[in-house]
Structure formats: structure tokens, C-alpha cells
Amino acid sequence: MPGIRSTHFVCPPCRTALKRPVGQPGPPPPCAHCGHPMTDAGPQLAVPPRRDADGWAALAAVLEAGLRFPAIGCEADGPGYRPRTMREVEERRTAAHRTGRPVAEMLATRDPWDEDGPAHAPA
Template identity: 70%
Template sequence: MPGILNTHVVCPPCRSAFKRPSGTGARCVRCGGDMIDAGPQLAVPSRRDTDGWRALAAVLSAGVRFPAVGCEADGPGYRPRTMREVRDRVALAERTGRPLTELLTNPDPWS
């Protein structure tokens, strides 16, 4: 169907991700749990990248999603790739009172 955008659905505990038509629910083929609709612009870590998946799970649990905005050539945008980056941004949010979602999507949160 033209006009339907595929989106990434992910299961962080199983480190699995698939593309599905937007708006359709999905169950994980490994654990049977609900998968998270992360948006079409997500850069999925490799299955072996345990730290990357832990960081992605933290970002998704904070409510960050990766929608298609404007031209899809814009790419996925920034997200922390390691738990250390996530912890640094969480600490900064607690110290400064800035929204965590803003700090998790900003490549230079100290600016």
C-alpha cells in the first residue's frame, strides 16, 4: 500500500527489532511480549551490543521515539549509545531540572 510508513518495533529484553507497518501492534517472536513502536528513524544497535540495547531501553522507557520528521533523509537523530552516556544525562537532568527527553536527544547536552 502506498503511503504506509514502516516503523521499527523493538523488544529490548530479547534485543530484537523488526520493521512493521505503522500503527500495527506486534508481539515478540522470542518472548511473546509486546514490542515497542520506536518509530521509523531508529538506528537499531547490533544484537551483540548489550550496552547499546541497555541504553536504547533506557531511552525508550523515558518516552523518546524516533518519528519521521520532514525529509526522511534527515536520519535518526542523536541518542545515547552507551549506559554511561545515559547515566551522565540522567545526572545532568537531576542537577539542572532540564527535561530528560531533551537531554537524551541532544548530542551536546551541556550547551
Template identity: 55%
Template structure:
């Protein structure tokens, strides 16, 4: 059992791709715990977003969980952290 967090939005029953994305996130240790009032932050919603972040993590050596929670894939590996694109730097 995984404590995914209270801000988890579960995919619809027939949304196989959504369930694959969610499974990938949870296996990587990404959760949906609120960091206060603005929710858990950005999370990928498509397998394409997941794939490009996994490739960037492998290419740069950034932890998978960090790469999966980075909004702008071009920022992965620049030492700016997962929320940098949200805050502007």
C-alpha cells in the first residue's frame, strides 16, 4: 500500500494511459501531498511527458522523481529543482 497523498486525482476506470502514468509516478516515489494551499505541484499527465522526463533523467543523472516533477523538461539537470519553471528560476 502506498500513501499517495490527499491531492491525488485518480484516473477514470477506462483510462489505461492515465493509470500507467500514475503507476510510474508512484513507483518512482512521487506523491500528491499538498505543500500548503497550492497542491502538490506539477505532475505529468501523459505517457509522452513521462517518457521525455525519464529520458532526461537518464541523460543527466537527475533522480527520476525529480525529473518527473519538473515542468520544463529543458530544466532537468540544470540544478534548478523541480519547481523552478513554476517560480521562474
């Protein structure tokens, strides 16, 4: 894909990220801090600042749910929505629980309580 030349590898517990060329063969690189394999989050990830503990916790929850940020279509489309705080993560987990929808789907939903969306407002 034109313009997408690298992907983000992250280690949420250490709050570290690095970029590697897309499609580079081999296993994920190890984290320089803890030595565990880093997670390929995709080229469209907006990495939180290292000092943003809440942002990294939210990113960890998103990645644990299986969401990634691949380059799809035009780069101008952007990576799509993801919660930036644990409060937003918890709101979406609650919506998933109440509606029976998958957590990953709700984590990718900008407004889980939008009446036009997949969930309805809480009582």
C-alpha cells in the first residue's frame, strides 16, 4: 500500500512502541525493557504518550480483545475508533454485557449507547 511502510509493535506493560517495516519476516521483536515479544498493532495505531498510563491501559484492553489497526483502503480513512481511556473501555464493556454483543465490536464503536447504533442507552 502506498505510504504505509512500517507497522507499530507495542508492549503495553512497559509502555513502549517501535516501528518495523511492514511484512518483515520473523517473529515479533522482543521488548527492550522486559524481553517479551511485542504485539503487532498495525500501521494505523496512534500510540499514546509513555506518560499516559490510562491511555496505555485502554490500548492493552483493546489489543487483548483482538483489535488491530491495519491499513485498509485509503490512508485518509484512518484507523477507526478506539477508546482512549479506561472509562471509555468500561462503558463499552458494559454495553457489550447488556446487549450480548461481542466486546471487540463494542470497543470499536464510537458511541455504544447511540440509539441508531448497536446498543441502547442504559436505564
